[in-house]
Amino acid sequence: MSELKLLDFRKKSQNSDFTSLFEKLILNKEISDEEIQYLLKTAIFFLNFGDTYLQKLGYKILVVYSNRYNDYKPLYDFAINKGFIPISKFIESKNSTEKDSFFEMFFSAFHENFKEQSYYLSNGQKKLTEFSNSSDKNLVIIAPTSYGKSEIIIKKILDNLNKKICVIVPSKALLAQTKKRLLNQSISDYQIQRVITHPEMYKGTEESFISVLTQERLLRLLQKNEELSLDLILIDEAHNIFGDKKDDERAILLAQVVIILKKRNPNISLNFYSPFIADFNNLKINQIELELESENIDEFIKTEKYFICDLRNGKNQLELYDQFSNQFFNTNIEYEDIFDLLLNENSKKNIIYLNRPMHIEELSNDLMDKIEDTFEIDDIEETISDFIHPNYKLINCIKKGIVYHHGGMPEMIRLYVEDIFSKYNFISFIITSSTLLEGINIPAEKIFLLSIKKGKNTNLTNSQFKNLIGRVNRFSEIFNNETGDLRLLEPNIYILKNKYTASNANIKNFVSQRARIESQIEDNINNVLLKTVGDLNIEEKEILKNSLESLENIEPNTTDLENPYYVQSEIAKLCYKNNINDFDIKTSEKQLIENLNNYKRQLFSIINNSNDLIEAIASIFFNEIDLKDSNISRLVNPPARRFYSMLVEWRSRSASYKEMISSFLRYWETLRGEDLLIYVGTKWGVDKRSFTDRMPLYIDLRNKDIPERVNIAILRIKEEQDFIEFNLLKYIEVLSELELVDHTFFDKVKYGSGDRKTIILLKNGFSIELAKCINKEEYNSLISFNLELDEVNINPAIISTMEENFENKILIFELKYHISFS
Structure with missing residues (x-):
């Protein structure tokens, strides 16, 4: 019998008995036994003689029927034959009776072939896991969301503990989640004790290690350690490399990091994990040879x-x-x-x-x-x-x-x-x-x-x-x-x-x-480093040239760019090293040198306070320089510089959220009239300052009560902390490397503390609040520091001690992300 196609079925089934009966089934309408039998027979026909889409329709009928009538026999039979082992095992466990037939015992034993720790894999999941661990080649793993890719990544790590490994994740939240999962893993007598999540956690002496980093942190690690090469890279949510737009900086940066890694170790193994990639060859980066092998699983265990x-x-x-x-x-x-x-x-x-x-x-x-x-x-x-x-x-x-x-x-x-x-x-x-x-x-x-x-x-x-x-x-x-x-x-x-x-x-x-069931995923390639040069327009070619030139200045002799321009001055090199992209470094180099020299002629002492720090940034990096980014350009205005001087000062003494919120509230209490229109930008703006404003960029505090003002303060503080962390700190790093900033003051600005032990905790990924909490006398016996190697070891018993001391439960919760429990 030839295979029935979905499109043919649609034409034939219009106004048919099947359409009306299927509607009854999925809408939970009254339906007779004969009609149910008809639907089940049709489902079996689809599962055996239909195309993939009709097979999914047949499966849907089985699932809806089973759940509606609490009769899972048809679904069990199908799950066994299709390799949907989690379903068949679950049905078996919930209907456990004494196994009195050969087939029942056989299928129960068969399930154990798919057991992984305390759960069962489907045939597709098992295939993915075996594929992921079968080779040191460059692999692409494509499987639907919630399909267990995180477990596959962890298994890959556990099977390669003798290597230098990095999991690249797209966000700090996923970084913390992945680290916690790893610390909770063990293999035989081995327990993972340490996961590098920040460039400064790397000591330089490790023969093997596990790291979980965003592409920004990984680039910083590579820049700080020019001889470092890695063995195994696992890129989670790898479709992000395609980019949302042609100048997507994070997507370009991810591709640049891969290029550097491949240049430093031609034998590196790159593994890409994603729920949706239409053509795995679209992951190839033009500047490197990258042969890829892919496994794509399209099992339909869930039916929405x-x-x-x-x-x-x-x-x-x-x-x-x-x-x-x-x-x-x-x-x-x-x-x-x-x-x-x-x-x-x-x-x-x-x-x-x-x-x-x-x-x-x-x-x-x-x-x-x-x-x-x-x-x-x-x-x-x-x-x-x-x-x-x-x-x-x-x-x-x-x-x-x-x-x-x-x-x-x-x-x-x-x-x-x-x-x-x-x-x-x-x-x-x-x-x-x-x-x-x-x-x-x-x-x-x-x-x-x-x-x-x-x-x-x-x-x-x-x-x-x-x-x-x-x-x-x-x-x-x-x-x-x-x-x-x-x-x-x-x-x-x-x-x-x-x-x-x-x-x-x-x-x-x-x-x-x-x-729609036949709706296809398309790879929307915006990253210029993944595109064929002949397909680029003029604007994209300029972005590509700048990306390659930037990469050459970060890691020389890495690209095929003809006659790349290398900056000569220390300040321009440091701008590249710190991934500053608010202006064109190459064309601004002459002005940067002039601004720096002018500043040094006027400088009477090393920078040791936040006001001088912000003024130095504005004088050296923004004076007579064409800024591309409107966010950083706000520092051209003196009132903004005074505001950020205050925020940097708060950061340098690790002011708590409570302190900062209170300061905002007190300041707002001093304002009157239109001064209470607070700038918050496009993300939070609901009011306009005048009728000429194109967009609402303000919040009017005149009609906000105290709780509302508190929430606005929290939003503002978080936004500004992110601005300092991701935009401003780059410039502070450059000034420090130019030896213009007092070392103790720099530590306070960067870490929020000048205390050596607190800084070690921060370098190991702890928040400033948690670091200050546990770096107290009552926890001395539970924490040991190696000041030379920036290492910290924490006894898990500290959790119960903190609970006894009634420490904040968010801090206790955070600490569990950093401790390996055996």
Whole structure:
């Protein structure tokens, strides 16, 4: 019998019995035994004689039937034959009876071939794991989100402990998560004790090591250690190398780092891990020879249910989208507004996605007002109040079973939010942004998309959409021995048009294009280092030339660029070394030299205070220099320099969040009238200063109460801390290397402390708050330092001692990320 194709089936099935019966099944309408038998027979036919898409339709029928009627025999038979071992093993374990037949005993024993520690792999997962560990070649591992790529990466590391290894991750949050996973691993009698997460943790004497770094930190490590070469690189979320736009600095930087690594060790093994790459050859970088082998698994263990509802234009009908027929079915359910829908359709754990952090804060506030139940959270409230501020809005949200998560929150608060959302059953909603796309793992049964965009004007791409919805119902939740449920094989995805969605947005078209079963992932290549030169336009060719020239000045003789220009002055070389890209270093070199010489002629002493430091940065790097970046150009203005001088001074004495918030509140109390229009930029702006303003860039504090001002202060502090960390500190490093800054003062600015032991803790990845906490006399017996090697060893018993001393639980929580528990 020839294979039936999806498109042919669609034509033949219009207005057929199958279409009406399938609609009954998925909408949970009344259906007869004969009709069920017909659907099951059709499912078997699809599974055996249909194309891949029809096989997925047949599978969906089995899953929906099994969950609806609690009859898992058909699904069990299929799972055994298809190699969906986690499903068949779960069904077997939940229906355990005395195995009295040969076949039952045989299949039970067969399952054990797929056991990995305490869980079971599918045939596809096992294939991926074996492929990943079978070779030292350059590999590309492509598998859906929540498919266990993190476990594959960890297994690869454990099998190569004699090598110099780096896992490249896209964010600091994923860095902390990966480090924690590694420290919790053991093999035989070996326990991982140390993971390098910062360039300054590298001692230079290691014959082998494990590191987890962002591309920025890895580049810094390579620049500080010109002889260092690595053996094994594992690039997580590797599709990020394609870039979101043609001048995506982080994507270009990732490619540059790979080029340097390959130049230093031609035999290096590069492994790329991603949920969605259409053609693995698109990962090849033009400046290096890179032969790749790929394994792509497209198992369909989960089968999504897509719901849409237009709550903006008064339609309010909940519809179910069928990705196989590309039709929308009316559920005959209506909702008054977004809150009515969320509170009636929610499950135990729910993700709400929004594009803008400002909208996340707004929705959390509004949703909180709609929830009547209030939970006792004395312990959590005390912890957050003590760590940051009693008036932090997050506290009241948690009382209503809501948390939010975005880049405007302190890093440890974000990690703590992920932790309490996972731990506490009463917290049912997490409202979050695209930070969730970066591999963050949290339990959730449903996801509600209140926005279909990522960034300013761009809709979620196919890969971003599928990556996002793949965060729901991870395998570890579905197949959990105690709490698992095969109904989670049907993740519920809601795409909702509401006030946070553009009025002209067509969510039906969006869902049809993204979720239709034959919808294909495309690699949108924006990184000029991955593109063929002949395909570049004039602007892209200029970006490519600058990227290669920058790389040559960082790592000479690395590219095929003809006649590259090498800067000659120390200051220009240091600008390249510190990855300064706010201006063209090459064309600005002459002016930089002149500015530096002028500054030195006027300099009476070494810089030892924040005011002189900021003024030096402005005088040397910005005077008569064409700045590309509007963020750094703010320092051209004297009031801005005074403001950042204050922030740097706070940083130098490691001021706490509470101190900084209080300072903001006191300062705002002195303002009157229009001075209370506070600049916050495009991300948080809701007000305009005058009618001539093109965009709202301000928040008017005149109508804000104390709790609201506290939250605005927290947002401002986090934004400005990031600006200092990622923008300003580069210039401070250059000034230090030019020996213009007092060493003790530089340590205070860079680390927030001049204490040697505290600095060692900071170099090993500890936050300043935690470092100050545990570097106290009562913990001396539990911590030992090697001042020569910048090493610290911590006895795990410190956790219980900190608990006995009633230390803040966020600090105790953070410390667990740094300790290896045997």
